[in-house]
Amino acid sequence: MNIRKRFTLIVAAGLALSSLSGKDIKGRVTDTDGVPMEFVNVVLLHDSAFVDGVITDGNGCFCLSYDAAQGLRLRLSYVGFDSRYADITPDGELGDIRMTASANTMLENVVIKGNASKTYLKGNALVTNVENSILAKAGTAKDVLRQIPMVVETNGNLEIFGKGTPAVYINGRKINDLQELSTLLSGNIRNVEVISNPGSSYAADAKAVIRIRTKKPQGDGWSGTFRSEDGFRHYFQSGNMMNLKYRAGGFEVFSTLTYDTGRSREKKFTDMATVTKSEWNQQLSTANTRHYKGFSGKLGFSWTISSGHYIGAFYQNEYAKNEIRSFLESDVSENGTFYDSWSTDADDISENTPRHAANIYYNGQINKLSIDFNADYIWNRGTQQTTNEETSLMQEDRYITTYSKRKTSMAAEKLALSYPVGKGVLTLGEEYTRSSTDNRFNTEYANLNSSHSTIRESNIACFVEIMQQLGRISIGAGLRYEHVNYDYFEHSRSENNLSRTYNNIFPSFNANTRLGDLQMSLSYGNRVERPGYSALNANVSYLNRMTYESGNPRLQPTRLHNLEYRMVWRNYFAQVAYTYFDNPIVNTTRPYSNDGEKTILTYENFSRRHFVQAFMGGQFRLGIWQPRVNVGMFTQWFDIVVNGNSKSMNKPIGIVQWQNAIHLPMDIWLNIDCQFTTAGNDRNIYAAHSSYINAKLYKDFCKNRLSMTLEARDIFNGSRQNLTLYNNAVTLNQKNFSDMRCLMFTLQYNFNVTRDRYRGTGAGNMEKKRL
Known part of the structure; x- marks a missing residue:
């Protein structure tokens, strides 16, 4: 290979590297109906080795970055859905990535093994997974909340410890009658978020918030x-x-x-x-x-x-x-x-x-x-x-x-x-x-x-x-x-x-x-x-x-x-x-x-x-x-x-x-x-x-x-x-x-x-x- 060809290859590789080096990798994850999916695990892999990972937000969006130009791809996974792999585009913009429900979810009888519910932080929220945990057998949403960290019961009322009565949301919708918590089965709940220091999108007099998210609907x-x-x-x-x-x-x-x-x-x-x-x-x-x-x-x-x-x-x-x-x-x-x-x-x-x-x-x-x-x-x-x-x-x-x-x-x-x-x-x-x-x-x-x-x-x-x-x-x-x-x-x-x-x-x-x-x-x-x-x-x-x-x-x-x-x-x-x-x-x-x-x-x-x-x-x-x-x-x-x-x-x-x-x-x-x-x-x-x-x-x-x-x-x-x-x-x-x-x-x-x-x-x- 002559010097001119080597120089051309080096320049091309440099341009390819610079096109991705330090740039953001962005995308949005949806289901087959186009509904944004939150809490999807997005893992960046380099030749099958873990590099970085994030979870999608409430709009299904994610953003991460890495300097390597070759051997990069994403692996997306979520309970009840088939894992999905995506190649990295030169500009890092992946657009909408659709997840497909796993065939295993069509089984008529799913056995819950009784795993402990997982608690983790997401922004200023303390999130507790209910799906595939013992909380899925609690009964209703009200029974679930009694078991959620930071939630205490006083004279029959549910409160956030040290904050008082919270505002409660189900799938983003504010409920004004807590009787509605008794109409939601615990087995249909995905997770519960406790926010004891709400952000600016909530009314200034909201001292605490509970957000309940349910699982994906099926059937007509x-x-x-x-x-x-x-x-x-x-x-x-x-x-x-x-x-x-x-x-x-x-x-x-x-x-x-x-x-x-x-x-x-x-x-x-x-x-x-x-x-x-x-x-x-x-x-x-x-x-x-x-x-x-x-x-x-x-x-x-x-x-x-x-x-x-x-x-x-x-x-x-x-x-x-x-x-x-x-x-x-x-x-x-x-x-x-x-x-x-x-x-x-x-x-x-x-x-x-x-x-x-x-x-x-x-x-x-x-x-x-x-x-x-x-x-x-x-x-x-x-x-x-x-x-x-x-x-x-x-x-x-x-x-x-x-x-x-x-x-x-x-x-x-x-x-x-x-x-x-x-x-x-x-x-x-x-x-x-x-x-x-x-x-x-x-x-x-x-x-x-x-x-x-x-x-x-x-x-x-x-x-x-x-x-x-x-x-x-x-x-x-x-x-x-x-x-x-x-x-x-x-x-x-x-x-x-x-x-x-x-x-x-x-x-x-x-x-x-x-x-x-x-x-x-x-x-x-x-x-x-x-x-x-x-x-x-x-x-x-x-x-x-x-x-x-x-x-x-x-x-x-x-x-x-x-x-x-x-x-x-x-x-x-x-x-x-x-x-x-x-x-x-x-x-x-x-x-x-x-x-x-x-x-x-x-x-x-x-x-x-x-x-x-x-x-x-x-x-x-x-x-x-x-x-x-x-x-x-x-x-x-x-x-x-x-x-x-x-x-x-x-x-x-x-x-x-x-x-x-x-x-x-x-x-x-x-x-x-x-x-x-x-x-x-x-x-x-x-x-x-x-x-x-x-x-x-x-x-x-x-x-x-x-x-x-x-x-x-x-x-x-x-x-x-x-x-x-x-x-x-x-x-x-x-x-x-x-x-x-x-x-x-x-x-x-x-x-x-x-x-x-x-x-x-x-x-x-x-x-x-x-x-």
């Missing part, structure tokens, strides 16, 4: 779920649900009907000490019996117009009625001397008639641009009537009736656009929410005033988020701007007409990396906590002759600064977080009457609150026994004034969870879960210790079409929590004697079960919660 025709959950918590309770779908090609019609009814009771003893001109002590015993019933109907459709274009809508109507019958006994002393004794028969009837809700969405892909648009509307009317027949031993008897009427409405829309930029994704969006609530309160009792108030609020928001992969480090940053107009008008008192405008910017940041089996993430978020409309409502409720209750229309929002660190190593995880609260909203008291002897319970903004939280845990496997142990604690730096003196509320609260899954013969699953919470302070409350032990047997039949669950919750009745509320003028100690244990039997039948194709994510989601 009719499908449905019939579920009945019946049992006793002293009285009989029943929850029933019917979910029907019809699917033909890309078009699906769905409907859901629920009916809940039952009775419950609670018993409490309250010792209330009030310091005004005199020292008052009230000892109150309360026994409540509640009868409830509710209906909910939902009808909607979703349509896959073509690959990458989806539309849908639903309409929902709800009705609920609660009747509470109460008997109260009060013994009152003044400066240690007997003052009076009262016996009260009280009736409280509240109705929600009706509650209309509707959503419409478009979700699409135009070349590399992803589009997500949602519009929501809610209209609700509710009434409440209370009657108090109070008998006094020393003074006159009283008969007090009050009547409240409330109307609320909300309209919202949200648009989010995503586009691949560099080695990541850029997301731009806007969200608009307008809500209104009208409250009317009437009474003939002389010491209470009738009132009529109106609250209107509009929120215009825009946000931007960007994610980039820089070698082993993934970095994300976001910015959200909100312009809020708040108008409060009390028709009977012109001095209470309040109007405010807020212009706020909320930044967010997260970074994560992997070092072998170790994953780490660091995130910062600036959020806001706006008071609920009930806390802003100036209507005054009568509790007894000495004590009243009301909201505070002058409340200001709370700003939160949250810094969070997470790490995952194999089957273990840990998290540490710090939060600073500026203007926290706290229950407090103030004098109500001119002589200062009567007290009203209300809300006020305090100056600041510091909060630190830590949580860690791991799971194991010992034959048929698969336990998980989690431990956590949180503490605060917060002082309040009690009887004119400063009081520290800094005692930490700890929690221990021990969850056990045991695979018995005949494919029966036994779950025994324990939780113990220590005594400590949260805001201006001292909570006593509490605990529970739950046991559950689960068995499915007829190739998962029929399932039965027998569950005993809080077997030793230890979840009852005693509280002490401290304020300047009032110290309230409450002991709970309610029966919390219950026994429930659930029967569920499914046919032709398929994943919900509805892709609406909702708009104004946090405003729905406030309403």
Whole structure:
């Protein structure tokens, strides 16, 4: 070979090398229907040797790079799909890569071996795989969430530890009725993400988010779920649900009907000490019996117009009625001397008639641009009537009736656009929410005033988020701007007409990396906590002759600064977080009457609150026994004034969870879960210790079409929590004697079960919660 030919070959090789050296390798992974696939493993190989690897994001996109020019190709793999290999193009742009479902997924009977669920980090989310794990046998989505790291159960409610009640999404769609979690089978869930520090694409008052993603749908025709959950918590309770779908090609019609009814009771003893001109002590015993019933109907459709274009809508109507019958006994002393004794028969009837809700969405892909648009509307009317027949031993008897009427409405829309930029994704969006609530309160009792108030609020928001992969480090940053107009008008008192405008910017940041089996993430978020409309409502409720209750229309929002660190190593995880609260909203008291002897319970903004939280845990496997142990604690730096003196509320609260899954013969699953919470302070409350032990047997039949669950919750009745509320003028100690244990039997039948194709994510989601 002469010199000229050698030179030509060298130049050609150099050009080929430079065409790929240091350049990005980009692509998007879809299924055969063109639907983007998330969490696909994308591995870069050089002559069959591993070079680098990533997983696809929510839009199915990936980006990685390498300097070698020859021998490079990609291997793509995902559970239930055939592995796919792709050659690298000179420009690194691979476009759409379609995955094909594996023939093995067509088997009628798939046996789950009971592998431990895998937990890993993805951005600022802690992800737990449910598919092909013991969690796939948990029962329903609600049962799954009880087993997810960072999720704790308090008085029957699911919360994120140290964050409170989360917003829950299923396949990107916000759910407003948690009963829907009972309609989703655990075997149809792919994974669950827990985000305790949400980014800028979520409303500024979203403190925590749970995202549930389900498996790919299969089959056309009719499908449905019939579920009945019946049992006793002293009285009989029943929850029933019917979910029907019809699917033909890309078009699906769905409907859901629920009916809940039952009775419950609670018993409490309250010792209330009030310091005004005199020292008052009230000892109150309360026994409540509640009868409830509710209906909910939902009808909607979703349509896959073509690959990458989806539309849908639903309409929902709800009705609920609660009747509470109460008997109260009060013994009152003044400066240690007997003052009076009262016996009260009280009736409280509240109705929600009706509650209309509707959503419409478009979700699409135009070349590399992803589009997500949602519009929501809610209209609700509710009434409440209370009657108090109070008998006094020393003074006159009283008969007090009050009547409240409330109307609320909300309209919202949200648009989010995503586009691949560099080695990541850029997301731009806007969200608009307008809500209104009208409250009317009437009474003939002389010491209470009738009132009529109106609250209107509009929120215009825009946000931007960007994610980039820089070698082993993934970095994300976001910015959200909100312009809020708040108008409060009390028709009977012109001095209470309040109007405010807020212009706020909320930044967010997260970074994560992997070092072998170790994953780490660091995130910062600036959020806001706006008071609920009930806390802003100036209507005054009568509790007894000495004590009243009301909201505070002058409340200001709370700003939160949250810094969070997470790490995952194999089957273990840990998290540490710090939060600073500026203007926290706290229950407090103030004098109500001119002589200062009567007290009203209300809300006020305090100056600041510091909060630190830590949580860690791991799971194991010992034959048929698969336990998980989690431990956590949180503490605060917060002082309040009690009887004119400063009081520290800094005692930490700890929690221990021990969850056990045991695979018995005949494919029966036994779950025994324990939780113990220590005594400590949260805001201006001292909570006593509490605990529970739950046991559950689960068995499915007829190739998962029929399932039965027998569950005993809080077997030793230890979840009852005693509280002490401290304020300047009032110290309230409450002991709970309610029966919390219950026994429930659930029967569920499914046919032709398929994943919900509805892709609406909702708009104004946090405003729905406030309403």
